[in-house]
Amino acid sequence: MSSPIPFNKPFIAGKELYYIAQAVALGNISGDGHFTQGCSRLLEERFGIHKVLMTPSCTAALEMAAMLCGLGPGDEVIMPSFTFVSTANAVVRLGAKPVFVDIRPDTLNIDDALIEDAITPRTKAIFPVHYAGVGCEMDRIMTIARKHGLLVVEDAAQGVNAFYNGRALGSLGDLGCYSFHETKNYICGEGGALCINHPELVERAEIIRDKGTNRKQYFRGQTDKYTWVDVGGSYVPSELCCAFLYGQLELLDQITQRRRAIYQGYRQRLKPLEAEGLLRLPITPEDCGSNYHMFYVLLPNQVIRDGLLGHLDAQGINAVFHYVPLHSSPMGRAVGGAGIELPITQSLSARLLRLPFHHELSDADQARIAAQIAVFLRHRPARALEPAGELVATT
Numbered sequence: 001m002s003s004p005i006p007f008n009k010p011f012i013a014g015k016e017l018y019y020i021a022q023a024v025a026l027g028n029i030s031g032d033g034h035f036t037q038g039c040s041r042l043l044e045e046r047f048g049i050h051k052v053l054m055t056p057s058c059t060a061a062l063e064m065a066a067m068l069c070g071l072g073p074g075d076e077v078i079m080p081s082f083t084f085v086s087t088a089n090a091v092v093r094l095g096a097k098p099v100f101v102d103i104r105p106d107t108l109n110i111d112d113a114l115i116e117d118a119i120t121p122r123t124k125a126i127f128p129v130h131y132a133g134v135g136c137e138m139d140r141i142m143t144i145a146r147k148h149g150l151l152v153v154e155d156a157a158q159g160v161n162a163f164y165n166g167r168a169l170g171s172l173g174d175l176g177c178y179s180f181h182e183t184k185n186y187i188c189g190e191g192g193a194l195c196i197n198h199p200e201l202v203e204r205a206e207i208i209r210d211k212g213t214n215r216k217q218y219f220r221g222q223t224d225k226y227t228w229v230d231v232g233g234s235y236v237p238s239e240l241c242c243a244f245l246y247g248q249l250e251l252l253d254q255i256t257q258r259r260r261a262i263y264q265g266y267r268q269r270l271k272p273l274e275a276e277g278l279l280r281l282p283i284t285p286e287d288c289g290s291n292y293h294m295f296y297v298l299l300p301n302q303v304i305r306d307g308l309l310g311h312l313d314a315q316g317i318n319a320v321f322h323y324v325p326l327h328s329s330p331m332g333r334a335v336g337g338a339g340i341e342l343p344i345t346q347s348l349s350a351r352l353l354r355l356p357f358h359h360e361l362s363d364a365d366q367a368r369i370a371a372q373i374a375v376f377l378r379h380r381p382a383r384a385l386e387p388a389g390e391l392v393a394t395t
Contacts, residue, residue, distance in 0.1 A: 002368065004316040010182045010189075011359035013255055016247030023243040031236035035243040042249050043193060047161075047168035049176070051196040053209055056237045058157040058179030058192035062090035064208050064235055065153045065175040065194060068201050069125045071096040078118050079127040079155075080110040081327040081337070082345045087127055087155050088326050092335055096124065100327040102342040103131075106283045108352075111344070112137040116144050123148065128173070129155040133185075133293035134284050135164030138172040153177065154195075160186055161252050163289035170195040180245050185259060185291055186252065188245035191237055209235040255359065259292035262361055266295045269370035278377040295355050296322070297373070302350040304380065309353060311376040317369055320354050 023035055036054050043052040055061045071077065073095035079087055081100035088098040101114045108131045115126060126145055128136040138154075145152045152173035156162075159169035160178050170176030176195035180188045194209075196202050206216040212232025217223045248255065267281060274281050280298040284290045299305040305321070312319045325345045327337030355369060 002316060005318060005356050005361075005365050005369065006358070007318040007320055007354070007356045008183050009358040009360055010187060012247075013251045013359065014247045015250070016244045019243040019247050020240055023239050029239045031239055031242075033239040033242075035246045036237065036239055038246050039193070039242050039249060042246070043178075043195075046252065047171050047195075049168070049171045049195045049197060050199055051202045051205075053194045053196065053205055053235075054237050054242055055192040055194055055209070055235050056241075057086075057181070057190050058155075058177050059086040059089070060233070060235045061177035061192045061194040062086050062153070062155065063093065063233065064205060065177055066090040066094055066096070067208050067231065068175060068205055069151045069153065071124055074122055075124040076120060076122045077125045077127055078110075078115055078123060080129050080345070081325040081332070081340075081342055082108060082131070082323055082349055083129040083155065083326065084157065084323065085326065085329075085331075086157075087129060088332070088335070091127070092331075097122075097336050098326070098332075099123070100325075100332070100337055100340055100342060102344045103348065105344050105348065107131065107134050107136075107285065107288075108348060109134065109136040110141075112140045112144075115141065116148075119144075119148055119150070123150060125151040125153060127153045127155055129157075130159035130162065130169050132282060132296065133158050133162040133169075133291035134282075135159065135162060135169050135172075135288045138164050142172065151175070156195075157181075157192075158184065158291075158293045160184065160291060161256055162291035162293070165287050166289075171197060174198055175201070180241075180248075185255060185293055186245065186248040188241040188248070191241050191245055204230065208232045256291060258359055259357075262357060262366070263290075263292040263295055265363065265366045266355060266370070269366060270297065270373065273374060273377060276378075279373075295357050296352050297355065298348060299351045299353060304377070305351050305353050307380060308373065308376050312369070312372055315368075315372050317372060318356060319369075321349075322352055322354055323349060325349050 040052045071094040075096040076099045077091045078099045082103050104111045110128050154173040154176040156170040157179035162169045178193040180191035207230045212230045215226040218226035326332040327340045
């Protein structure tokens with residue numbers, strides 16, 4: 001058998017290890033040192049965000065955002081069910097309720113046409129999730145939010161260096177959240193950032209981030225001592241993580257170009273299978289600029305998806321499916337998802353397969369993956385020949 005092809009592989013693109021050594025030499029490895037501040041400035045300047053606070057993870061950023069929204073028992077937050085658990089956890093941990101709505105069949109993002117009908121007097125915020133580095137319909141979402149006096153938190157975990165109508169994801173809502181987990185485009189193992197687009201939220205965000213203290217004000221000379229002034233948490237990342245991340249953020253364009261080449265390589269090799277009606281490729285609307293976070297295919301039904309997954313695994317190719325819809329999970333049902341029918345979410349999540357995608361994926365690897373997909377779909381066992389679900393062709 002040929003060498004295994006991993007789904008993901010962490011990578012070094014530039015000066016990451018040198019910057020880690022430099023952070024140690026500078027004598028500050030705990031947090032908010034030279035590289036943490038450097039990452040914040042780079043993201044602010046590059047993406048037009050008022051203030052960026054680095055965090056230990058996107059989960060931490062989402063938790064901070066939920067606190068800044070003032071969520072509490074009885075409040076409701078509209079979000080897609082097709083997302084990672086952190087989106088809902090940030091809401092549930094404060095006693096609020098996630099209200100799950102269906103997704104669009106083209107982008108797999110929250111269906112903006114369904115949001116307004118989900119609003120009740122208890123609705124406090126909307127948490128759109130930008131799936132696969134493709135932006136939600138933020139103009140419409142922001143219009144709805146302003147009409148009803150709601151806050152908008154962008155879950156842009158997969159959306160760093162992606163754009164909607166020329167504006168960076170994370171810069172469009174009241175707040176935005178980034179991830180730099182090792183499976184993302186720009187990595188530091190575990191890491192994240194909170195994007196703050198309203199100046200009036202910055203001071204409390206700094207306090208929440210620093211364990212509920214006014215430590216930042218103390219260091220700026222705005223108070224003669226710092227003390228506990230609000231609820232908070234330990235949301236300051238390690239300086240070593242940010243040193244590694246800074247080495248990647250310096251190369252945003254180069255890393256994106258590499259990912260674009262991999263993405264286009266998949267499209268070129270798999271387009272014939274789409275033309276035959278055997279699968280559907282991802283769709284990126286014209287008003288969105290993708291960061292090429294992932295490459296997935298949609299199969300006609302779950303039997304074929306699962307069969308292809310097993311076939312690729314037998315060939316040493318580590319493809320994976322994605323989210324189990326939150327409303328159908330044990331915890332999701334317990335917090336309000338029981339009995340909800342989200343047909344698009346349920347159909348697409350059962351038919352989606354993510355292909356290996358990392359910085360060092362070679363042309364030969366991609367050719368091998370595409371060839372094995374073609375072998376299975378064109379010659380799959382008779383037991384997999386069930387009625388096909390709807391496959392919308394790309395344009």
